[in-house]
Amino acid sequence: MYSRLYLLAIGLWLSACHTDTSKTPDKQSDSLAIREKYAVSAVLDATTAISHMAVDKGLEVQLVAAEPLVTVPVAMTFDEKGRMWVVEMTGYMPDTLGTGEDIPNGKIVILEDTNQDGKADKRTVFMDSLVLPRAICLVENGILVAEPPRLWFVEINNDQPGKRTLVDNKYTEGGNVEHQPNGLLRAVDNWIYNAKSDKRYRRVGDKWLKQQTHFRGQWGISQDNFGRLYYNNNSENVIGDYFPPGLGANNTEQKNVSGYDEKIVPDNRVYPARATTGVNRGYMKGTLNDSLRLVKMTAACSPLVYRGGLLGKDLDNNIFVAEPSANLIKRNIVKDSGYIVKGHQAYPNKEFLSSTDERFRPVSLYDGPDGALYIVDMYRGIIQHKTYLTPYLKNEIKSRNLTNPLNCGRIYRIVPAGTHPLPVKIDNNPAVLLALLSNNNGWLRDKAQQMIIDHRHISLVPALRSLLQQKDSLYAQIHALWTLEGLGALQLSDVMVLLRQANPYLQAQGLAALPSVINVANGKEAIDELARMEENVFLAPYVALLLPALPPQLYKDAEPLKKQLMTRYPNDPYVADAVIAAMAGKETQLQQQLKSLNPDTTLVLAKRLKRVMKDIENHRKASMDESLQKTYPRGAMLFKTVCQTCHGADGDGIQSLAPPLNQSEIVTGDKYRLTAIVLFGLTGPVTVAGKHYKAPEISGDMPGIGSNDEFSDKDIAEVISYIRGAWSNRAGKVTEKDIQDVRKRYKGRQKSFTMAELQ
Incomplete structure (x- = not known):
């Protein structure tokens, strides 16, 4: 329990961080009172935890499984028998240092309701001795299991693991636990898609196919009834695709294709039921409101298009999003307008489900065979990974005993109040x-x-x-x-x-x-049909996206169709990007062709093509030779695990996440300014190469790594030197002494910088 003197000090400190210096004593007192109210974070049994939840009218939360039957669940899927296959990430963050995360104690377990009372009562361990497993998917006679860095296919023999086949030995190459591929969604088009990944997988016979697709999201992925994909990142509500997932990812030089990675619900505000001081940037102005509650998403994950049909027509096709740092689940309503999908939050100033229990950590949401909406709850105090853990949050965890226990976990379902849907089994x-x-x-x-x-x-x-x-x-x-x-x-x-x-x-x-x-024999008939459909404004982008899918022998036959698209829709961004995607490696030829059709350089197609060609030229000039990696081995490793996940392997940034590092004056300029950013973080908008980046185009917050005990000052100097010399950057190295000098200059600082402060 806090002493009152300590609480007063914390309250005053937070007030200074969160509000104007003219803040009234009454508000300071209110802040102190709130902190006293939530000074203890009690560990509740599952039944009591439900009593702390408020859910939408007419619905109720029912317990499906809890410890000791399930521990630290992070993902699950159902089989045709109605059983739950659950991923237990037991090793995740045992303490603020992540001590023991490499211990092989993760499991895949099967939970079964044998007496059909709606609760699981039987646990079968399918696989154990796994290190931080994160995703599964049932396919044919086996199951895909993601255990970093590999993706395995494991045959199932009477609920026991059989033959293992390595599907991808670099499934989670690079990144850290918060930023590695996951999801393994078996979509309606029969391909398996992932979040935090640009790869998709499919089994054909005894072989596994792996293909390039669009990069999507961070944790969790879902589909609607048309097979369109939805995802998000930790600071954004809902992102998604307007068009089929298998199209449009043909040109690797093209960073973004319109109609993919679109902002579906741009409103990122949250309305917690309790004070949420235990968030990583809780000390920053604007992170919490006067009631010490989170203002905007900081751990959004697992968007789910609800398609169960049980909860009522109004909720069908709504997109639900988990926010574990705010102990809530958000509901969003989305609608089509032509091929464009847009949405809004379902309620002003409230949530679909919220809890006053700080340890309620919904991390994954699913439709169930019974039509219910299922919630995977890690039920723990620590959810922030050590890589970005701030001293502020470390103190929160220590002072309120949030580290233990580590052996909890719950699975709930939401159903119409008073109902008890029975398990659903499907006969083959x-x-x-x-x-x-x-x-x-x-x-x-x-x-x-x-x-x-x-x-x-x-x-x-x-x-x-x-x-x-x-x-x-x-x-x-x-x-x-x-x-x-x-x-x-x-x-x-x-x-x-x-x-x-x-x-x-x-x-x-x-x-x-x-x-x-489509093939050479029937291709002419298909192209004639596409030419007819191209006149339809709704279908034109789909037609354009199909151009690279045609067999090479048919490109000549499809040339009139491509010209017609360019002539009819030169200012349509969706058609423009689709045409560019179809001309990978032939961008110069496309530019010449466009000039002959229409020399207007202000056309959307002309401007987007020019941007892609500029990126190609930048890549041509770039140099990522092996000598740089040999010079800074720890720097290269840290870049892959910490920086690459948001800024991209090519340093050119990732839409919705982070701006470029390549040819960035922030990177190549004052080394002390860059060092301060890496140590303490950066918040707010930035300008890189003349372009202004701000939320929601990118995440508005880059965490620092200066307080991470895992990285030495030499390590940090290496990673900064590495990015200052990588790609087209040719800036000087940073030394361990430079890091130490910046630490001394800003001793005691915890807040992220803004560019205004650094300039």
Whole structure:
């Protein structure tokens, strides 16, 4: 318990950090009273924890599993028997130093409700001795398991692990626990997508395919009924794609393609039910309000498009977002306007679910077979990883005993009040699975599609083609299309069924599936159909995105179509970026062609193409030779684990996260200014190479690493020297003494800098 004198000191210190110096004594007193109220963070049993939650009217939270049945859960999935396969990241942050994170104590467990009372009562350990496992996905006769840095496929033999196949030995190359790929979402197009990654995976026969796709999100990924993907990062509510996930990622020189990584819900405000002083930047002005509650998201994760059909029509297709640092779950309402998706928060000044229990840490959200919304709760005090842990938060953790216990964890579900949905099991019966493709529950539709494909129910092909023709069942038609694709039975004639319908959303699905069936023999027919559809403003971007999917032998036949797109839509950013994506390695040729069609340099297509060509030239000049990595080995390693995750391997920045380091005057300029930023962090807008970057285009906050005991001053000097000499940068090195000098100059400082302060 705090002493009153200590509380007074903390209260006054926080007041100075959070408010104007003219803050009244009454507000200081209020702040002190709030801190006294929340001085102790009690550990609650699961039933009591539910009583501290407030959820939307007409709904209730029910306990599904709690310790000791489950411990430190971070991700899960359901099988056809209604069982939960749960990832336990037991080794995550045992203390503020991360002591023992490399101990192989993580597990994949199976939780089962044997008496059908809605609660799990049986635990089976499927795999153990894992180091910080983070994601799983059931596929055919096995399960994908992400254990950094590898992605494994493990066969399942009577709920025991069988043969292991290495799918990707660099699945989480670089990054740290907060910034490594995860998700493993098996999407409607039969590919498996990830957050914090630009890779997708698929099993074909006994082989695993890996392809480049768009870089997406940070923790958690979801899809809507059309297979569009949604994700976010820790400071943004909802980001997502307007177009099918498998298109538009063909030009590696093109940083951003319009229609992908779009701000779906730009409002990032949160409304906690309690004071949330235990956040990493709680000392910074504007992070907390006068009630010491978080103002904007700082740990947003696991966006979920709710497709369960159980909670009521108003909640269908809403996007829910977990915010563990604020102990809440947010609800967002999204709508289509043409192909553009936009949304807003469901309520002013309140949340869908909020808790006054500080240890309630919702980190993953899922649709369930029973239609309920499932919540994975790590239930712990520490959620911030050591890499960016500030001295302020370390003190919060120590003074309020937030380190222990480490053996808790809960799984809840949200259902209509007074109801108790029974576990749902799916028989591997072709007729049953076919019927489920029309079910109101999106999870059941997805699972039925996957089971038909996994069990190779080829006998259903005629029935699937019939379902494809049923114009009164939009979602069933979509699943019939992609089930045929997954079985390898899809033909161009099947796709034409959708392309020639009046519903543009079905036409879009047909276009998304076209790469699976187009070939030299049928390509002319497909191109003629695309030329007809190109005149439709809604469909034009989809048509443009398909250009690189055509076989090379058909490029000549598709040339008139490309010219028509360039002529008709030169100021449409979606078509422009799609055309550029189709011309990877031929950007100069495209520029000459555009000049002949329309020499106006103010056209959107002309400006975006010029930007891509400038990036190509920068990369050509860049030099990341091995000698730099040999000179600064620790610097190269720290860059990969700490910096690369937000600024990109090429130093050119990542949309929604961070600005470029390459050719940045902040990097190549005053070494002491850069050192101060690396040590203490940077907040607010920055200008790099003449461009002004601010939230929400990037995260408005870069944490410092100066208080991380894992990094020595020599290490920090190396990583700064490394980025100052990398790519096109040619700035001088930074020494260990430089780091020490900056530390002395700002001794006692904890706040991040702003550029105004540094200038």
